[in-house]
Amino acid sequence: MNRVQRLLIASTFSATLVVAVPVSADIAVVGNAGSGIDRLTQSDVVNIFMGRYRKLPTGNVALPVDSTTLKARFYRALVNKDLAEINSYWARLVFSGEASPPQQIATIDDVHQLVTQNMNALSYVDGGQVPDDMHVVLMLSE
Amino acid sequence: MSRLLLLLHTRLALRTTAIILMIVTLLGVVFLALAVYLRAESVQREQQSRIQELLTTVERTAQIGCFLGDRHLAQEVTDGLLSNNIVSAVSIDASDGTTLASGRADPEGEPADSVVREIFSPFEPETSVCRITVAPDQDFIDKLVSQASTFIGGALLLQLVGIGLCVVLVVVRFVTRPITGLSHRLSELEAETGQQLQAPRGNRDDEIGQLVISVNAMIDNLVQSLGEERRLRLEREVEERRYRAIFDNVEAGIFELDSAGFVRSANPAFRRLFDMATGTDLERHPVAFAALVGDGDGATHAFAVDDEAGGYERQWEVALDSGERQRWISLILSPLETGRLQGVAHDVTERKKAADAAEKMAMTDPLTGLGNRRGFDHRLAVMARHHRLYPERCHALITLDFDHFKQINDTYGHQVGDRALCHVGGILAGLMRQRDYVARLGGDEFVVLLEGCDQRSDVEVVLERFLDRLRKPFEVEGDIEIVIGVSIGIAMVGLDTEDAEQAVRFSDIAMYAAKRAGRNTWRFYEPVTQS
Numbered sequence: 001m002n003r004v005q006r007l008l009i010a011s012t013f014s015a016t017l018v019v020a021v022p023v024s025a026d027i028a029v030v031g032n033a034g035s036g037i038d039r040l041t042q043s044d045v046v047n048i049f050m051g052r053y054r055k056l057p058t059g060n061v062a063l064p065v066d067s068t069t070l071k072a073r074f075y076r077a078l079v080n081k082d083l084a085e086i087n088s089y090w091a092r093l094v095f096s097g098e099a100s101p102p103q104q105i106a107t108i109d110d111v112h113q114l115v116t117q118n119m120n121a122l123s124y125v126d127g128g129q130v131p132d133d134m135h136v137v138l139m140l141s142e
Numbered sequence: 143m144s145r146l147l148l149l150l151h152t153r154l155a156l157r158t159t160a161i162i163l164m165i166v167t168l169l170g171v172v173f174l175a176l177a178v179y180l181r182a183e184s185v186q187r188e189q190q191s192r193i194q195e196l197l198t199t200v201e202r203t204a205q206i207g208c209f210l211g212d213r214h215l216a217q218e219v220t221d222g223l224l225s226n227n228i229v230s231a232v233s234i235d236a237s238d239g240t241t242l243a244s245g246r247a248d249p250e251g252e253p254a255d256s257v258v259r260e261i262f263s264p265f266e267p268e269t270s271v272c273r274i275t276v277a278p279d280q281d282f283i284d285k286l287v288s289q290a291s292t293f294i295g296g297a298l299l300l301q302l303v304g305i306g307l308c309v310v311l312v313v314v315r316f317v318t319r320p321i322t323g324l325s326h327r328l329s330e331l332e333a334e335t336g337q338q339l340q341a342p343r344g345n346r347d348d349e350i351g352q353l354v355i356s357v358n359a360m361i362d363n364l365v366q367s368l369g370e371e372r373r374l375r376l377e378r379e380v381e382e383r384r385y386r387a388i389f390d391n392v393e394a395g396i397f398e399l400d401s402a403g404f405v406r407s408a409n410p411a412f413r414r415l416f417d418m419a420t421g422t423d424l425e426r427h428p429v430a431f432a433a434l435v436g437d438g439d440g441a442t443h444a445f446a447v448d449d450e451a452g453g454y455e456r457q458w459e460v461a462l463d464s465g466e467r468q469r470w471i472s473l474i475l476s477p478l479e480t481g482r483l484q485g486v487a488h489d490v491t492e493r494k495k496a497a498d499a500a501e502k503m504a505m506t507d508p509l510t511g512l513g514n515r516r517g518f519d520h521r522l523a524v525m526a527r528h529h530r531l532y533p534e535r536c537h538a539l540i541t542l543d544f545d546h547f548k549q550i551n552d553t554y555g556h557q558v559g560d561r562a563l564c565h566v567g568g569i570l571a572g573l574m575r576q577r578d579y580v581a582r583l584g585g586d587e588f589v590v591l592l593e594g595c596d597q598r599s600d601v602e603v604v605l606e607r608f609l610d611r612l613r614k615p616f617e618v619e620g621d622i623e624i625v626i627g628v629s630i631g632i633a634m635v636g637l638d639t640e641d642a643e644q645a646v647r648f649s650d651i652a653m654y655a656a657k658r659a660g661r662n663t664w665r666f667y668e669p670v671t672q673s
Contacts, residue, residue: 043266050209050265051210052210078265079265081265089206092206093210093215098214
């Protein structure tokens with residue numbers, strides 16, 4: 001491999017990196033396209049994901065879903081807390097039974113599937129990769 | 143109570159202690175009040191800050207409870223807070239006004255200044271989710287305060303007792319004991335022997351030492367003055383004895399008169415002189431000096447001290463007629479002090495007698511015992527003075543001369559002549575009154591002074607009687623008798639002349655006229671015959 005080829009590969013790789021960073025800049029809170037919800041405030045999202053509200057503004061029981069891969073970024077953006085703090089928060093509530101943490105989904109595909117199939121589901125995806133069949137109710141900037 | 147007062151009155155240490163304790167107690171009460179007040183404030187503040195700390199401890203849980211509206215969790219927080227003994231009531235109220243949880247530890251506790259903490263959402267720090275109101279337990283606070291007060295009070299009391307004991311000990315040790323010891327030693331000190339007071343050991347250089355030095359100086363002074371006093375007293379006693387010896391044994395009478403003329407003291411000699419009883423107490427029964435001297439009335443003033451004129455020395459002689467014999471006393475009075483006269487009395491009777499005798503002898507004719515020329519001159523001068531004072535009184539001057547006296551002498555000798563002179567002199571003296579005077583001027587010449595003889599007829603009566611007696615024969619010796627003849631001349635002072643000397647000459651002239659008239663007769667002075 002000559003010197004020019006190596007330079008080309010390197011520049012191509014770095015170009016790929018440069019393009020990828022702006023894509024992961026925001027996190028989009030998404031819901032079912034047919035849920036009837038157009039927009040939610042950040043406060044609404046906090047109340048729903050932290051267990052304060054059990055119902056959506058439409059009156060239906062909310063179903064918040066945590067996407068494991070984005071969870072840390074999401075809570076940092078939403079309430080500026082790390083996962084340990086969030087876990088400790090929920091741990092306090094385990095015995096009271098008044099509220100329960102959101103359902104945990106490991107893969108983005110499963111999240112996609114759950115949100116598109118359930119009218120009342122709410123979750124989040126990377127702001128740059130929002131599928132067309134998901135409705136963005138709030139953009140959280142990081 | 144009265145015993146305590148007495149004790150305080152008599153014990154310096156107790157009094158000092160009581161006063162100091164009183165001051166310390168007063169200050170202690172003030173300090174205690176201040177301390178309790180400050181302590182209450184600080185306890186209040188402490189409780190507030192503890193409640194704040196408690197709230198901080200449960201804040202996160204409360205945040206979550208309130209955030210979720212979780213009553214169980216809120217109750218958990220409330221119970222947790224109430225389990226602290228400084229909390230009496232807790233209430234958690236959500237932002238919409240509903241009470242999530244509340245509790246009260248002591249239902250009867252008084253409401254105090256509550257601590258209110260606003261609880262914010264755990265995820266949105268600007269959003270208030272509820273408010274926790276915590277009421278502190280006032281009873282507990284009061285208990286704490288009272289505990290602190292009791293401690294401070296106890297400490298102060300202990301301090302008070304300690305100070306009291308210390309003051310008592312210090313005062314007793316450093317003030318009372320030295321002073322008591324000093325007073326004890328002072329009372330046992332025999333100061334008159336010059337013994338000195340010793341300062342207590344350890345007090346030599348302080349105020350007590352100075353006190354001792356002052357006391358010693360005073361003792362020195364006293365001893366010195368005592369010695370001086372004693373010496374003077376001894377001297378005075380000696381003087382007194384000396385004076386007393388003189389006073390008692392001297393021949394002169396010594397006495398004292400007061401301002402009223404009373405004898406206040408007198409020595410034995412004086413008592414003898416004035417025949418006073420030796421036991422007479424003059425201090426108690428003063429005798430008027432004038433009464434002693436004799437002529438009593440009003441004469442007291444003569445011996446009274448005239449203070450106005452000032453005391454001056456006086457001297458005179460008085461006659462005392464004590465019984466049979468007359469005595470003469472010489473008195474000298476000199477001022478002793480105000481209202482006091484000292485007098486010295488001498489018995490001058492002998493001297494007076496001797497003087498009188500000498501004078502009498504000088505004026506007496508040794509042969510007849512009648513007056514002589516000198517006596518006559520003296521008497522004539524007295525009469526002349528008297529006549530000048532009382533010119534209306536007349537006196538007779540009689541001159542007598544023997545007829546042929548020379549023949550008697552020549553015939554019978556001088557002894558018979560002398561006896562004849564004595565005989566005639568005796569007849570004359572026998573006829574005269576007390577105040578008349580007979581003198582032999584010399585040889586056979588006699589003179590008679592009749593005082594107060596106003597009329598010639600009076601003289602004639604006397605002369606008649608004289609010549610009558612003279613006619614009786616005078617026995618010379620054996621059976622020889624002779625009759626003596628006398629020629630007499632009379633001059634009347636006041637009638638013939640006013641001058642006594644001239645009367646002598648006139649009577650002489652009249653006597654010669656009688657001789658011329660045939661002797662053994664009398665003639666009055668007649669101016670006509672003379673001319």
